[in-house]
Amino acid sequence: MTWYSWLAIASLAICLAGCIYHLIRLIKLGKPKDYSRKSGSPGSGIIYSFTGAMNPVNKESAYLNLPTYIAGVIYHMGTFLAIILFFVFFFTTTLNKMITLPLVLFLFLSAIFGTGILFKRVTDKKLKQLSNPDDYISNMLVTGFQAATGIVLLIPDASYPVYMVIASLLLLYLPVGKLKHAIYFFAARYHIGYFYGWRNVWPAAKHSR
Amino acid sequence: MEKTDDIKIKRGLDVLNSHKDSKLISHLNSCVHCGLCAKTCLYYLTTKDERFIPARKVELVSSIYRRYFTFTGRTFPGLVKARELDDKTVEEMVDLLYGACVMCGRCVQHCSIGVDIEYVVRKGREMLAEMGYVPGSLQSTVKAALETGNNMGISYEDFVDTVEWMEEELQDECNDTEARIPLNEHGKNVLYTLNPREPKFFPLSISAMAKVFYAAKESWTLSTNMYDVTNYAYFSSHPGEAKKIAQRMYDEMHKMKAKRLVLGECGHGVRSNRWEASNYIEKEFPFEAITSVELMAEYIRDGRIKPDKERIKDTVTLHDPCNLTRGSGVIKEQRYILKNCVNDLVEMTPHGTDNFCCGGGGGQLAMSEYNDRRLKIAELKIGQIRKTGAVIVATPCHNCIDQLIQINVTYNLNVQIKTLAEIVADSLPV
Numbered sequence: 060m061t062w063y064s065w066l067a068i069a070s071l072a073i074c075l076a077g078c079i080y081h082l083i084r085l086i087k088l089g090k091p092k093d094y095s096r097k098s099g100s101p102g103s104g105i106i107y108s109f110t111g112a113m114n115p116v117n118k119e120s121a122y123l124n125l126p127t128y129i130a131g132v133i134y135h136m137g138t139f140l141a142i143i144l145f146f147v148f149f150f151t152t153t154l155n156k157m158i159t160l161p162l163v164l165f166l167f168l169s170a171i172f173g174t175g176i177l178f179k180r181v182t183d184k185k186l187k188q189l190s191n192p193d194d195y196i197s198n199m200l201v202t203g204f205q206a207a208t209g210i211v212l213l214i215p216d217a218s219y220p221v222y223m224v225i226a227s228l229l230l231l232y233l234p235v236g237k238l239k240h241a242i243y244f245f246a247a248r249y250h251i252g253y254f255y256g257w258r259n260v261w262p263a264a265k266h267s268r
Numbered sequence: 269m270e271k272t273d274d275i276k277i278k279r280g281l282d283v284l285n286s287h288k289d290s291k292l293i294s295h296l297n298s299c300v301h302c303g304l305c306a307k308t309c310l311y312y313l314t315t316k317d318e319r320f321i322p323a324r325k326v327e328l329v330s331s332i333y334r335r336y337f338t339f340t341g342r343t344f345p346g347l348v349k350a351r352e353l354d355d356k357t358v359e360e361m362v363d364l365l366y367g368a369c370v371m372c373g374r375c376v377q378h379c380s381i382g383v384d385i386e387y388v389v390r391k392g393r394e395m396l397a398e399m400g401y402v403p404g405s406l407q408s409t410v411k412a413a414l415e416t417g418n419n420m421g422i423s424y425e426d427f428v429d430t431v432e433w434m435e436e437e438l439q440d441e442c443n444d445t446e447a448r449i450p451l452n453e454h455g456k457n458v459l460y461t462l463n464p465r466e467p468k469f470f471p472l473s474i475s476a477m478a479k480v481f482y483a484a485k486e487s488w489t490l491s492t493n494m495y496d497v498t499n500y501a502y503f504s505s506h507p508g509e510a511k512k513i514a515q516r517m518y519d520e521m522h523k524m525k526a527k528r529l530v531l532g533e534c535g536h537g538v539r540s541n542r543w544e545a546s547n548y549i550e551k552e553f554p555f556e557a558i559t560s561v562e563l564m565a566e567y568i569r570d571g572r573i574k575p576d577k578e579r580i581k582d583t584v585t586l587h588d589p590c591n592l593t594r595g596s597g598v599i600k601e602q603r604y605i606l607k608n609c610v611n612d613l614v615e616m617t618p619h620g621t622d623n624f625c626c627g628g629g630g631g632q633l634a635m636s637e638y639n640d641r642r643l644k645i646a647e648l649k650i651g652q653i654r655k656t657g658a659v660i661v662a663t664p665c666h667n668c669i670d671q672l673i674q675i676n677v678t679y680n681l682n683v684q685i686k687t688l689a690e691i692v693a694d695s696l697p698v
Contacts, residue, residue, distance in 0.1 A: 081297075088290035094546035096553060098597060108382060119378040119622075120304035127304065131380070185318040189301045189327065191349035193340075235340045236348070237300060240381065246294035248382035255377075258543060259597030263621060 063223035064149075070227035077234025081242050090253065097257045104256015108248045111262055127179065130172040137169020138201055141208040145226055152215035159212050166209035173202035197237045200229045269359055272399070277353050280395040284333050291384070292391060296330040298383050299323055305385065308378040310624050311368050314645045320368050322375035322385045328361055329392040358401060365392040366403050367638040370629035370645075371503070372590035377621060393505035402504040409500045409634045410509055417516070418496040420464040427492060430467040434475040441475065442482055442698050449478045450489040452524075458488035459526035460560070461497035461517070461541075463534040463666035470666070476693035477532070480564060483696050484572040488530075494520035497537030502544060503631030514545035521555050529557040533687045535589030535629070535665040538596055559592070561664045564692050565601040568608050575695035580610040582684075584691070585658035587616070587649070587672065588623040589665035602664055605688055609695035610660075616652040624648045626663075628671030646675040653681060664688040 115121035121128040140162065147154075154162070177198045180186045207222040232238060255261035287293065303323055306312045311320035318324070327349075334341030334350040341350035351357050373386040396402065402410070413419040418427075428451065435449040450456070460481075466473050481488050494516050501510035521529050531538045542557050567573040586606055592598045599620050606613045616623070627646035632638060649672075653661055661672055661683050672685045686694075 085290045085294065088287050088293065091289040091291055094550055094552050095543045096546070096557070112377070112382070118380065119308050120302075120380040123307050124304050127302075128380075131302070183303070185306060185321060186301070186303045188318050189303050189321065189323055191301075192346065193348045194301050196347075240298050240300050243294055243297040244381055246290060247298040247384070250291045250294050251376060251382045251384050254384065255597075258595070260594060260599075260621065 061220070063220045063227075066227045067223045067230070070230035074230035074233050078239075078242055081234065081239060085242070085246050091250070093257055095257075097259075099256050099259030099261070101253045101256040104254070104261040105249055105252035107256070107262035108252025112248075112252070117263065127176070130175055133169050134172045134176060134201075137166055137173070137205045140169075141166060141205045144208050144212075148211065148219075148222075152211055152219060154212065163209045163212045166205050166212075170202050170206040170209065173198060173205060177202065193236045196232065200225070200232055201238070204229045269355070269362070270400070272353070272355050272358055276399040279398040280353055280358075281332075281336055283391060283395045283398055284329075285337060291387070295326075295384050295388050296333045298381050299326045299330060300381060301327070302380055304380050305375045305378065308375045310370070310372075310374075310627065310645045310648050311641075314647045315641075319364060322369075322379075325364050325369055325392070326383060326385050326388045328357070328364060329388050329395070332357065332395075353395075358396070358399070361392055361396055362401050362403065365389050365396065366406070366631070366635065367641065370590070370625040370627065370632055372625035372629050373594040374590070374622070374624065377594065390505050393503075394507065397504050397506035397509075402506065403635045403637050405636045406500065406504050406631050406634045410504050410506070413496060413498070413500060413513055414509060417494060418464040419498050419500055420468045422464055422467055424492055427467050427495070430471050431474065431490065434471050434478065437472070437475045438478045438482065441479060444482075447478075447482050449474070451492055453489040454523075455525045456487045456489045457526065458486055458528050458530045458563075459521060459524050460488050460490055460530045460532065461495055461537070462490075462532035463498055463537060464496050465666045465670065466532070470669070470687075473533070473666075473687050473690055476687065477560065477689040479693040479696060479698060480567070480573060480689055483698050484567045486572075489524065489526070491520050491524055493523075497532045497534045497541060499537065499540035499545070500631065500634060502536055502540040503634065507548065510540070510544070511548040514540070514548040517541060517545065518549060518551070518553070521553075527555060528563075529553075529555055530563050531557060531559050533560055533664040533666055533689060535591035535595070535667055536631075538598070539591040542596060559596070559598055559601075559664070561592070561598055561601050561605065561688055564688065565604050568605060573692070573696060575609040575692060576697050577609055577611050577695060579695045579697065580660075580691065581612070582610075582659040583612045583614055583657060584610040584660040584662055585614050585616055585653060585656040586619070587626060587653075587661055587663040587665075587668055588619055589663060589668050590623065590625050590629055592664060593621050593623060602662075602688060605692060606662060609691050610662075614656040614658055616656055624652065626668045626671040627675070628667050633667055633670055642671070643675065643678055646671065646679070650675060650679045650681060653683060658683060660684045660686055660691075662686050662688055662691050 207225045210218045211222045305322040309322050331351040369389050371386050375385045409419050412421040438447045499513045538559050626649050632642045
């Protein structure tokens with residue numbers, strides 16, 4: 060096996076260990092104990108938190124900022140696709156040409172949106188004030204990873220070592236920087252779903268809007 | 269502002285380091301700084317001041333958490349803008365967490381991630397409360413409640429005098445000398461609580477609710493010992509003081525042997541007693557605690573009172589108190605009441621769980637330090653009310669009533685502001 064494959068495997072192991080640490084900590088601290096008499100269903104609230112509450116029609120952060128929202132959704136879809144391909148590449152970097160082109164196009168599109176989000180962070184005054192170096196590094200690593208994945212699909216042999224180094228950097232950074240929201244996002248949505256479900260605020264469909 | 273010292277800093281950090289569950293670390297580690305919450309916040313919308321973006325408030329607390337409790341923040345603080353808990357940070361925290369947040373929770377429901385921003389703000393306030401940095405005016409309200417049993421420091425004699433006066437009003441209104449406002453009667457179905465602003469400034473809302481009870485033939489009482497539905501320590505976020513006030517209500521329910529605790533028209537009073545109180549004292553209530561809004565809706569539904577909507581012909585709009593809708597899930601009941609009591613109900617846009625705060629929430633009305641800001645952020649509510657063309661603004665919250673009365677004058681709105689009990693009482697042909 061090549062040095063860069065070893066590097067990627069070692070980084071993946073460290074990343075998984077870091078993510079498991081966060082996960083175990085969340086599980087050990089456990090779910091909230093609420094002494095108040097519940098009037099709704101925490102279970103339904105949690106389901107709604109991951110479904111209806113995520114619907115862009117119900118979220119001002121989405122429908123009042125539609126271009127950013129769409130860019131964000133595509134960017135995240137590109138990230139999931141790149142992660143799947145990372146594991147596929149351990150077996151082969153040569154895929155059927157029929158699927159290679161759409162995958163490459165989507166990854167490049169997603170990387171362009173990622174760059175757009177980065178550009179917005181640099182130029183928008185209120186976002187700039189809110190940002191820290193971690194925000195820029197996280198964006199650049201993910202965007203670079205997506206672009207490198209696309210390039211590997213086009214020219215596997217020439218680009219694979221560089222791709223593996225980028226992937227390794229991303230994996231090593233994930234558990235310590237902002238990218239760990241990949242884990243905490245689910246925990247946060249669980250908690251607000253539990254909270255609003257307990258109090259019969261969510262699911263919102265049963266209330267007049 | 270008094271300087272920080274090691275003891276204060278330790279007290280503040282202890283709040284971030286004591287976990288009952290995974291809620292706090294989940295929300296402190298989730299914000300991605302997208303800034304999309306900006307347009308959900310009435311502070312940002314009315315001032316365009318970037319400091320007021322909800323994510324900035326979360327960032328204040330989470331940056332301290334990172335500095336002291338994460339590997340990255342301890343090792344490379346500059347990388348994640350991890351902040352020391354020092355005088356400058358504390359000053360900023362007081363200004364933004366107490367002075368620029370109504371804790372309405374609107375940003376929470378619209379956050380792209382699902383960060384409970386209001387919860388993080390409360391944790392930040394808790395840090396400040398433990399360190400002794402609660403704004404003076406808010407702390408004096410808490411102190412009055414702790415020392416006198418009600419947040420306005422009303423004496424026993426004054427309260428009884430006011431209630432007796434209102435009882436006479438009730439008897440005149442109902443043309444029945446037997447109509448009563450019972451005090452300290454044990455074993456009743458309902459122990460009714462109210463906002464001390466009522467006996468102090470708006471006593472007619474007491475007789476209005478008494479008229480509803482009279483019409484419903486309810487078995488009820490007030491307690492002179494504990495009638496205050498508010499808990500301002502919920503706003504200052506001092507858990508020890510909040511617990512003392514909550515415990516007092518719990519003990520009074522036991523003493524009075526009432527079956528139902530009915531929470532008067534006060535948004536945060538409802539929230540702090542219906543939901544937070546059991547958690548402050550870490551006990552489940554063996555009795556039912558419901559809002560007077562739910563109770564009045566129940567009376568109408570069960571035919572115990574029969575309002576005549578023809579008695580109120582003016583256009584009425586409803587202001588949803590944040591703590592009743594987003595905080596307690598009471599959304600349909602107030603509409604059901606109004607649809608049965610008034611001829612013409614016009615909703616604000618947006619309303620229900622998407623409503624905007626009146627501007628007086630989060631303890632703002634008790635913090636005179638931020639009066640100018642509070643009146644400025646009311647511009648949104650003014651616009652909403654004007655668009656409805658309503659003559660009467662109804663709201664089941666005395667805190668909101670106070671703010672609405674002030675902005676009614678400041679912005680020349682020229683509307684009447686009423687509680688739901690007043691609307692129901694006006695519609696009753698007793």
